[in-house]
Amino acid sequence: MQVQAPTMIGRARAETDSVQGFDGLAPCWPGRRHVLDLDDFAPGEIVQVLGTAATMKEILQRPIKKVPTLRGKTIVTMFYESSTRTRVSFEVAAKVLGADAVNVAAPTSSATKGESLINTVQTLQAIGADIVVMRHPQSGAPWLVAPRVHAAVINAGDGWHAHPTQALLDVFTIHEHLGRVRGVRVTIVGDVLHSRVARSNIWALTKLGAEVTVCGPPTLLPRDWLLEPSRLPWAVRVCERLDEALDGADVVMALRLQRERQHGGLIPSVREYSHLYGLTTERLRQADSSAIVMHPGPMNEGVEIAPDVAHGPRSVIEAQVTNGVAVRMSLLYLLFGGEAALERSD
Amino acid sequence: MQAARIRIANGRILDPSQELDERGDVVIENDRIVGVHWASGHAPASSPAERVVDAESLVVAPGFVDLHCHLREPGLEYKETIATGTRAAAAGGFTTVCCMPNTEPTLDTASDIEWIHAVAHRDAVVRVYPIGAITKGRLGIELAELADMGRAGAVAFSDDGNPVRSGKLLRNALSYARITGRPVVDHCEDHDLVDGGVMHEGSVSSRLGLRGAPAESEEAAIARDLALAQAVGGRLHLAHVSTAHSIELVRDAKARGTRVTAEVTPHHLVLTHAWVAGFEEGVTRYDTNCRVNPPLRTEEDRVALIRGVADGTIDAIATDHAPHDVVDKNCEFDRAAPGISGLETAFGLLMRLVAPTNGDPALPLATIVRALTMGASRAFNLDLGTLRVGALADLVLLDPDAHWTVDVQRFHSKGKNSPLDGQDLRGIVRLTMVGGKIVHEVPR
Numbered sequence: 102m103q104v105q106a107p108t109m110i111g112r113a114r115a116e117t118d119s120v121q122g123f124d125g126l127a128p129c130w131p132g133r134r135h136v137l138d139l140d141d142f143a144p145g146e147i148v149q150v151l152g153t154a155a156t157m158k159e160i161l162q163r164p165i166k167k168v169p170t171l172r173g174k175t176i177v178t179m180f181y182e183s184s185t186r187t188r189v190s191f192e193v194a195a196k197v198l199g200a201d202a203v204n205v206a207a208p209t210s211s212a213t214k215g216e217s218l219i220n221t222v223q224t225l226q227a228i229g230a231d232i233v234v235m236r237h238p239q240s241g242a243p244w245l246v247a248p249r250v251h252a253a254v255i256n257a258g259d260g261w262h263a264h265p266t267q268a269l270l271d272v273f274t275i276h277e278h279l280g281r282v283r284g285v286r287v288t289i290v291g292d293v294l295h296s297r298v299a300r301s302n303i304w305a306l307t308k309l310g311a312e313v314t315v316c317g318p319p320t321l322l323p324r325d326w327l328l329e330p331s332r333l334p335w336a337v338r339v340c341e342r343l344d345e346a347l348d349g350a351d352v353v354m355a356l357r358l359q360r361e362r363q364h365g366g367l368i369p370s371v372r373e374y375s376h377l378y379g380l381t382t383e384r385l386r387q388a389d390s391s392a393i394v395m396h397p398g399p400m401n402e403g404v405e406i407a408p409d410v411a412h413g414p415r416s417v418i419e420a421q422v423t424n425g426v427a428v429r430m431s432l433l434y435l436l437f438g439g440e441a442a443l444e445r446s447d
Numbered sequence: 448m449q450a451a452r453i454r455i456a457n458g459r460i461l462d463p464s465q466e467l468d469e470r471g472d473v474v475i476e477n478d479r480i481v482g483v484h485w486a487s488g489h490a491p492a493s494s495p496a497e498r499v500v501d502a503e504s505l506v507v508a509p510g511f512v513d514l515h516c517h518l519r520e521p522g523l524e525y526k527e528t529i530a531t532g533t534r535a536a537a538a539g540g541f542t543t544v545c546c547m548p549n550t551e552p553t554l555d556t557a558s559d560i561e562w563i564h565a566v567a568h569r570d571a572v573v574r575v576y577p578i579g580a581i582t583k584g585r586l587g588i589e590l591a592e593l594a595d596m597g598r599a600g601a602v603a604f605s606d607d608g609n610p611v612r613s614g615k616l617l618r619n620a621l622s623y624a625r626i627t628g629r630p631v632v633d634h635c636e637d638h639d640l641v642d643g644g645v646m647h648e649g650s651v652s653s654r655l656g657l658r659g660a661p662a663e664s665e666e667a668a669i670a671r672d673l674a675l676a677q678a679v680g681g682r683l684h685l686a687h688v689s690t691a692h693s694i695e696l697v698r699d700a701k702a703r704g705t706r707v708t709a710e711v712t713p714h715h716l717v718l719t720h721a722w723v724a725g726f727e728e729g730v731t732r733y734d735t736n737c738r739v740n741p742p743l744r745t746e747e748d749r750v751a752l753i754r755g756v757a758d759g760t761i762d763a764i765a766t767d768h769a770p771h772d773v774v775d776k777n778c779e780f781d782r783a784a785p786g787i788s789g790l791e792t793a794f795g796l797l798m799r800l801v802a803p804t805n806g807d808p809a810l811p812l813a814t815i816v817r818a819l820t821m822g823a824s825r826a827f828n829l830d831l832g833t834l835r836v837g838a839l840a841d842l843v844l845l846d847p848d849a850h851w852t853v854d855v856q857r858f859h860s861k862g863k864n865s866p867l868d869g870q871d872l873r874g875i876v877r878l879t880m881v882g883g884k885i886v887h888e889v890p891r
């Protein structure tokens with residue numbers, strides 16, 4: 102069902118229809134309540150989000166960055182794990198669209214019992230939140246919240262599981278720089294086992310026809326991906342050696358390495374990890390000469406990525422941050438698209 | 448008032464201990480079975496003084512014996528009590544339950560065992576046989592007084608919930624327990640390998656981003672235990688075996704003559720890790736009611752467990768009934784207490800194996816009943832699980848074709864933690880009798 106859209110979004114839709122590089126994947130937005138994971142997104146829905154994001158990005162470049170589409174709506178950000186970058190990105194997106202953004206300070210101690218999450222949810226109900234943006238260190242926490250609130254829930258990262266908006270902004274950035282997604286060879290390097298960014302990117306990229314390779318030491322790759330790749334829900338190449346993984350890549354995405362992995366016995370040392378898997382100018386010669394380099398941030402420069410790569414000509418890391426706001430505006434708008442249309446018809 | 452003489456008339460008598468599967472009557476006087484008559488034998492005319500229970504189209508089987516359940520009393524009565532847990536057992540067709548000692552305090556002395564017997568005498572509606580701890584406080588440091596507990600009526604020894612980490616200590620327990628004639632029950636899990644895993648390590652854990660407990664965390668522990676039991680000639684019983692390779696290890700050990708028995712749970716026979724992903728209809732993703740230890744495994748594991756029951760590698764089906772309060776489950780998956788409230792759904796769940804629609808190897812009802820009765824009884828050396836003349840009148844009437852919908856709010860157990868809530872099951876326990884006394888009855 103297509104919603105009748107107000108002027109601004111009318112343009113968003115028009116541009117979406119003509120978005121290049123999706124090989125005929127028609128944008129669609131059947132309407133959804135929550136954004137918890139990308140595994141249940143139809144390819145057309147992702148195209149819709151990206152197309153709408155392109156219009157949002159244009160709005161962000163206007164002198165007066167303000168559209169009243171979500172006026173009167175309350176967006177609550179609730180971060181059980183600190184991430185200034187993601188939280189601020191959502192808050193800016195909300196404010197540009199005219200919504201009120203409220204940050205609920207959430208206890209971040211790992212000793213805090215789950216009960217407190219349920220209690221916080223009740224607070225959200227009392228506030229009258231329309232959208233809850235949540236980050237939580239436990240995989241699946243948004244599934245605990247979503248059925249218990251009237252609000253729409255957007256997962257801003259849960260444990261090792263999913264980070265849908267990061268993946269959408271990554272795909273948007275790839276499309277922006279390469280002009281297409283289908284057939285693009287994307288290599289994701291690093292601690293894939295513990296990475297929600299990798300998981301969500303794999304869903305988004307494979308749904309749009311990209312060819313994904315993941316690479317890391319075997320102790321930081323899910324065992325079943327390594328040993329039984331034929332049983333995975335998507336076709337992803339799994340590599341233990343970086344040179345092999347980089348061969349011909351159009352996009353190289355480095356993941357953050359947590360220093361705890363050394364103490365957890367998963368790698369001998371950060372030094373050796375960096376030696377084997379760190380992205381350096383030298384290594385990137387394996388990749389396509391026009392390959393772009395991405396990182397979800399925050400970076401450990403000198404560990405998973407050399408400073409000259411992070412800030413070099415191939416890096417699109419800054420663009421990722423800018424695009425994050427546009428993509429989040431797009432999602433917020435689409436989640437309330439139906440209601441925005443109603444406001445206009447009044 | 449119960450009639451002193453009861454005739455269960457015209458049922459399908461299914462008693463693996465006598466290799467009996469015939470239509471006929473079972474006659475009970477006071478607490479004993481006094482007659483089993485089938486069509487080819489001669490059933491004496493019913494006397495006017497007896498009560499007749501019509502068992503037409505029902506299965507008459509020995510009462511089920513659960514080798515593994517958690518009644519939570521003493522100390523955790525907010526989760527379950529001996530009164531509520533045994534009522535749940537009766538509803539599930541279990542006439543005997545063996546309760547695990549991971550209570551507060553731990554059941555690790557003869558007086559604890561006597562206390563359970565005393566409370567059971569007062570509150571229980573089915574037989575309660577306590578299992579004593581292997582080590583004091585289940586801490587894995589010093590042996591508990593096994594012989595003393597055995598004399599007080601402990602039917603087995605287990606630190607369930609914890610494995611016995613020290614191989615030396617388990618070896619000593621297996622050796623020392625020989626004087627009690629009672630098995631040592633190990634919850635096989637190498638905690639180092641589990642490394643905080645909250646579900647089976649595999650395609651679902653890697654998809655859901657949950658920390659996985661690998662199959663080898665169980666298999667390595669089982670391999671060690673089998674070597675120790677073989678070495679000292681002790682009686683080892685393996686709790687809740689859950690992987691395909693574990694089954695192979697047990698099969699090989701039995702072939703070598705190791706004195707080992709093993710159990711599986713109904714949930715490991717029917718559910719898989721896919722339930723955690725919410726792929727099953729009516730199941731939500733990250734449902735903490737699917738968090739259980741050992742975790743729900745893969746389809747290959749599940750099929751291997753079914754084959755293990757079919758060929759006798761697995762001796763018993765035991766529920767590992769683990770009731771929890773809602774606060775223990777109403778939280779993030781990682782933080783939820785592991786366990787499924789299983790007594791009341793066991794039979795209905797197992798019936799899914801009798802006429803599988805999904806290509807599973809079929810498990811005949813007689814095989815399931817054997818594992819729930821004679822198989823279980825022999826594993827713990829109990830004189831139960833039979834309809835022989837002279838035996839205690841512990842029996843069930845099963846209605847294998849009747850459908851029902853699981854509603855956890857109607858459980859007798861305090862533990863409403865079941866992933867099966869709302870599921871349609873086939874197979875109802877119509878009547879449960881313990882020592883000639885009807886303790887549960889569902890009219891047709």
Ligand SMILES: [Zn+2]
Nearest residue numbers: 607608634686
């Ligand atoms: Zn256990």
